[in-house]
Amino acid sequence: MAFEGLSEKLQSIMQKLKGHGKLSEKEIDSALKEVRIALLEADVNFKVVKSFIEKVRERALGSEVMQSLTPAQQVIKIVHSELIELMGSTASRLELGQEPPIVIMMVGLQGSGKTTTSAKLANLLKKANNKRPMLVACDTRRPAAVKQLETLGTQIGVPVHHVEGASPEQIAKSAVEGALKSGRDLVILDTAGRLHIDEELMQELERIKILTDPDEILLVVDAMTGQDAVNVAKAFQERLDITGVILTKLDGDARGGAALSVRAVTGKPIKFAGTGEKLDGIEVFHPDRMASRILGMGDILTVIEKAQESFDVEQAKKIEAKLRKQEFSLEDFLVQLKEIKKMGPLGDMLSMIPGLSSNRKLKDLKVDEKQMSRVEAIIYSMTPGERRRPDTIDSSRKKRIAAGSGTKVQDVNALLKQYEETKKLLKAFGGGKRQKMRMPGIF
Amino acid sequence: MGILGLIGKGLTKTKEALSKKLGELFGGRDYICAEDLDELEAMLLQADLGQSTVEKILSELKSRMEADGKADRKVLEGIISGIIGEILSASSKTEIQIHKPHVIVLLGVNGTGKTTSAGKMAYSLSRQGKKVVLAAADTFRAAAIEQLEVWAERAGAELVKHKQGSDPSAVAFDAAKAAINRDADYLIVDTAGRLHTKSNLMEELKKVGKVIGGQVESAPHETLLVIDATTGQNGLVQAREFNKAIPLTGIILTKLDGTAKGGIVVAVSEELGIPVKYVGVGESAEDLRPFDAKEFVEGLFKVGEVDNAVS
Structure with missing residues (x-):
């Protein structure tokens, strides 16, 4: 019995109740039943849960469902904000201003x-x-x-x-x-x-x-x-x-x-x-x-902050410029990989992303850190010219690179493919078209 | 007081807490009805029993209440102890064959009491005249080796250790060799606490298991997950993940002398069929006791005792 995301559960219950307007008592109660179980499964004490649910119910009764939200989302929103209020809305620091020691x-x-x-x-x-x-x-x-x-x-x-x-x-x-x-x-x-x-x-x-x-x-x-x-x-x-x-x-x-x-x-x-x-x-x-x-x-905010901390803004700008000029090379690719590495073990990052944290299949997915060093070895086995112009790498060069990095030609091929895909992805994010970057929704 | 009596002492807390709650639920009446079910559910959950067991109890109760919409205390307790007892005793049926050296590996998340349990176990086996080798395979936590050293001395067991930061598999290897060479009856391996979410550390644990298996045939013979009684629903996830890394043969439920109820072991037994083998009920060397499923359940819901204990 894995923890399903509360939001998913609520969505399924409320799918039939798509009407907007005021939240009905019935909607609220069926939603809160799920909230209650979710909180209990999260080990919140049952008495705390009880008084919390009562409070949320009071606030939710008769509250308008915002245009942009479904009733389920509305309930979650109220639950979420009440939770934050209960936990104290801002980070609290130590009192260190007193006389030493x-x-x-x-x-x-x-x-x-x-x-x-x-x-x-x-x-x-x-x-x-x-x-x-x-x-x-x-x-x-x-x-x-x-x-x-x-x-x-x-x-x-x-x-x-x-x-x-x-x-x-x-x-x-x-x-x-x-x-x-x-x-x-x-x-x-x-x-x-x-x-x-x-x-x-x-x-x-x-x-x-x-x-x-x-x-x-x-x-x-x-x-x-x-x-x-x-x-x-x-x-x-x-x-x-x-x-x-x-x-x-x-x-x-x-x-x-x-x-x-x-x-x-x-x-x-x-x-x-x-x-x-x-x-x-x-x-x-x-x-x-x-x-x-x-x-x-999940803890999407931590993921975002960690990513922000680890990514070098200057570096990112340079890469964006290079992309525009179609100059994104394998060297830049390596820099990108290292940036991602800085964010900490990839497994930890994945587990903080909503949806992924509860997805058992993905949880078992191992992000191979050894793979990273293999990629580095392959790129370092290329000549500077090859790194800038990967399209010049033909099969005999591939053989040489594989031998130099202690890998197989298939590994080199895989890397080149990955590089091409990253290039495409980066283009979609930052380059030419400037598509809206979509973060996974919290609700 | 016999051994079983002493377990009872540790379990009193569990019993009192849950049974006191049941008393509140009945509140002077001699039956409960449909309106009380929500409250009952909350109470059962509060013992960290877990949703699936609780649902089982509730649905059984509902079917018993169909006739007149009521259930008396005897019926309720019968259902609860029947279901929990069945889960716990079903999982405890497998007999462990004792080898020589009999290798026991203790594992679990940080801070559950692995080192202390290893020490207590060595102490109790030594007192039974067995020759015990302790392996300090927690090479990560600062002073874990020293802590086990103190226990080894208390128990009169031999300790195999390396420096802090060394490879736990190497410790396990040497310890297995030592256990064979010294003709020891038991080898108890204390491993570092690790969160089940850290895949590299779980791999390390697998390696420890493999290395031991390479030295002693069919070892490790027992792999015991140490769970703290205060642990909530995450205990089930822990058990699942550790069981994947090294198939578990049992559970040690520690710190049962507090107010925590340890109900999570029921969920673990139910889903994974892993029996509870020992309970930790105190800080002294004698406070590791064999677990008795029947007594655990009886202790939870004995009516007469309950009312006395509560008042």
């Missing part, structure tokens, strides 16, 4: 990713905010937790404070007290992860809070968490009055309904999203994108 306390269940996230956050604040962070290993319980933080600290060049044999409270306190003296203006406390019903842990965290007076207390939540997310969030909120949430493991394919539950229960913003195992895998959390993801509509 700034203290950030990380809390959460075991296995949610506190230690890795602590290091990622230190790395981010060091690079983006010119902070001089210090990591503090307060998890004295889990075997090798201190060692883990120390290893990560070394990787990002951030010192790790730990006192062997001391209590977590003492370690935290001494770190905060000594931070400024050792030239550190930001302290990140990595606390022990245990269950939220573990009274001993909660008291320990409360004591650390009193002793260090943190500017931020961030709850680290695994994006794959199910219905229990509300209990966890509630417990940490009640005991520690957290200031924000970091959602981890968002690079997987979990729909992340926990985000909505946590937000609804705590009322606190989700500030960051953890993506990937590398230490730069952390980004500012965008509620609007999360709303799309929970609804199973």
